[in-house]
Amino acid sequence: xxxxxxxxxxxxxxxxxxxxxxxxxxxxxxxxxxxxxxxxxxxxxxxxxxxxxxxxxxxxxxxxxxxxxxxxxxxxxxxxxxxxxxxxxxxxxxxxxxxxxx
Numbered sequence: 001x002x003x004x005x006x007x008x009x010x011x012x013x014x015x016x017x018x019x020x021x022x023x024x025x026x027x028x029x030x031x032x033x034x035x036x037x038x039x040x041x042x043x044x045x046x047x048x049x050x051x052x053x054x055x056x057x058x059x060x061x062x063x064x065x066x067x068x069x070x071x072x073x074x075x076x077x078x079x080x081x082x083x084x085x086x087x088x089x090x091x092x093x094x095x096x097x098x099x100x101x102x
Contacts, residue, residue, distance in 0.1 A: 006041060007039055007040065007099055011035055012034040013034070048098060
């Protein structure tokens, strides 16, 4: 299997309320950016879990370890698109670094 395809990365976005909340309460709410790293085989899953455990100790992100990899959550203001782009770039680089460890 191609090394780059052994880890799948997905991005998600959640908000604390509905669109109506945003309209009535204003656009100054926070959103949660969720990045999911899923291993395609046992070795890549093990590397992801070990990496997730290291990140839990070193960073202030919300890290969830799953049976297929890790989820990393980051809360940002809803109108902070630049930080969202930086986060996405950082997660892509993180995937590249994790892939090198396999």
